[in-house]
Amino acid sequence: MSVAYDASIPVTQTPAASSATPADLAARIDRLPTTKSLWKLVALIALGAWFEAYDLFFTGYIAPGLAKSGILTETTQSFFGFAGIGAFVAVTFAGLFIGTFFLGFLSDRYGRRFVFTYALLWYTAAAVIMACQTSTEGLLVWRFIAGIGIGVELITIDAYISEMVPRHMRGRAFAFYSAIAFSSVPIIALLSWQLVPIAPFDIEGWRWVVVIGSVGAIIVWYIRRVVPESPLWLAQNGRGEEADRIVALLESEAIREFGRPLRDPTPSAATVRKVKAGLSEVFRPPYRSRLIMLVVFNLCQVIGYYGFANWVPSLLVAKGIGVTKGLAYAAIIAVANPLGPLLGMTFADRVDRKWVIVGSALVVAMAGAGFSQFTEPGLLIFCGVLITLANTILSYAYHAYQVEMFPTAIRARAGGIAYSSSRFGAIWSGFLIAFFLRDFGATGAFGLITACMLGVVFVIGVFGPSNKEIDSDQRR
Template sequence: MASAQPAPQGLRPTKDVADPALVNSRTDSGAISARMDRLPATRAVWKLIVLLSLGFFFEIYDLLFTGYIAPGLVRSGILTATTTGLFGTSGVASFIAALFCGLFVGTISCGFLADRFGRRAIFTYALLWYVAANTIMVFQTTAFGLNTWRFISGLGIGVELITIGTYMSELAPKHLRGRAFAICQAIGFSAVPVVAFLSYLLVPQSPFGLDGWRWVVLLGGGSALMIWWFRRNLPESPRWLASKGRLDEADAILTKLEAKVEMEQGKPLPAPGPSEPVVRKASFSDMWKPPYRKRTVMLLIFHVFQTIGFFGFANWVPTLLVKQGITVTSSLLYTTIIGLAAPMGPLLGYWIADRFERKHVIVFMAGVNVVCGLVFSQVSTAAMVVALGVCLTLAGNIISFTYHTYQQELYPTAIRARAVGFVYSWSRLSAVFSSFVIAFILKDFGVTGVFVFIAGAMIMVMIAIGTLGPRTRGKSLESISH
């Protein structure tokens, strides 16, 4: 039996884990986690991952339609491509900034909701919130109305982003976490070619007298209402229930899942491994104490700069292509083809997700982003635009699923959602200001200037993760927390 380890400074392990008489209980907090981590990758386990991933699909659709409908917003006369001043409120940058302001407020101030009320409930209601807000946004005719309702929808998206990642990390066994996030993001990012293709078909048109960009938003929101079907098939996180002392409920859910797994594999499950000490009591201040302080600083630096690289390309590529002299229709066609690569990044990453350290994958792919981005700014032929756009998309999405896995591993269950919400919120704030900066750079320094700015940001990502990031591959969530 593994000996109990001391808890991190300022945190207390659960009493039942510290008590040798109870370590092998089926219902103490450590045993719940040990039982989860020994589950094999059967259909029952993958079904939970896929159900969460389908919810992520609608979230990504909503998050990334910004860039694809931007030419339509300009074409309809509601917004302009650039702004007269750095923080102008009538340009595409203000629309992007409104979304990320909402994301910032949602993640920094509402991340505690999933820790307090549970992963399952917040997963459902946050999605319904931003679907309703976007539906109202569709019928706005002024920049102020458009941006106001985009901000409100961003609140819900921000909460949803944190909840899905937390939910996924706690349902997936430790040997499957990297691959689970890879599949989740592959399914989620399949929304990119969908929204790109719909934008290509609809944005230049006005079906039934309604601007094409409005149809793109409505189609996503209408489909997302299927969340009620997803919700009834998702159990609450046993780890979260155990952290709240609701051990009987956690045991009941896990016992049911174990029975399904045993039925599918036709043999009993192996005995759980040794229980790890579990941190049950924690507060926001514990993020600034060892061992979490170094991780928090690293993630803050990472998130400020990674957003510039990811959304600087994803949200601006159609506009950047138009700025290079490519027509709106051709730009949307190119971005549709590039968008087809979005789910391929996580699928390729599936084969490396649990074979290499997360930090090493992030650093390497950030380097690929730097090189491809600088070359992209110098080409104009269709073949090179598409080829380099695909490379940038693959690298960005591999970074995305890897860091979503990584950041969830670095904090204990008791504060996972609020801690990740706090550090992640700074990427939202970064996106608010970087969208205005990119618009300013695009106006005065062109596409090359934009990609030099992005390259500098990705170099900062490489330094932060490479020097400060801990190793997590193959470890239980509980052992990483000590």
């Protein structure tokens, strides 16, 4: 199947095209069985996310190379030192903050497909230019610009997947998408292990790591153009006939695959709120309290997540392990990145996402405490793998969780504001981890990570709504 839709396909088993509303289309999508067509659609979106994750996660793996080249230093003498690795991490997430907070509305206004397609080109071009920089200032400026594109891309993909797959497979879809995206991390780790310590053809290894990812992203940009627009976004914006055709294609593929008619759509028993696509809607009940809860959650989780993911080579070096050996250990730990979401697919739609997040955060806190104390390579790698597995399970769960809470009209905008708080927290995380590493070593850095993950447990465990509570407020 091609996921691009054909306007000549007749509309069957549907209401009249002119009457297609987001609620009607959501009911039709939710009655779809899990088909190969839907998995292919998620896989195509995830191909672009592979390079987005590559670009995001090479931050920590090329850090030793940036320090070795003299463009940046491993540590700084002041908290806000803009010559150190902490600054490189900070500008990455500063760009992500701008992209998610100020530009999240773009996909609500112009469409999911348009925005995630061209955001991919944006950050790819910026990454290539960054790889050519020879000054600290140039490196940080272009890393910031690349981060803006990544931020727009992240929140748009979350909104798109939540609108394109039925509710009964949404958790698995996010886990599958995350598994594909996170499979880039072992590749980054392997490339960094082999390239960062050397300079092939007299070009510093870290530059090769950056450019290699950018070349593939351009190819994926072309492939990704065939995916359809979100039918819920189309219907929300007065393009019900186009939306109807896309859903009709998904329905016809399901009938062809299973050889039987689909059951009738089941309308929601809950009252569907009429929500306008405006910023003021985000701050009205019940979305205001959910947004505040998500902002606090994101501020905590980002330090726990990226405090390890972006700093694992440096954390190993801080424990007295050499750069080359540290990158080798980090490469082994990185293999767990795609395994976490694959493991999560076994329970993604059976366990409430609220408790998946809480459980994952507890594992990170406990394994992090062990990592900070151990020096034996086997135990370090074991704890590192546990942290990575739990972090990646937490990641797919909260990406689905935070966009499910909001209706189509404000999904990207509200989700962007919530997600931007994690980007804002990550700006500080670069300086905080650098500060704790310098003054308190790996033990101090992991003390901070553990405290933040316990904060996640409290905020989500006490204030986070369950999936049943979210579903009772029909908001697709």
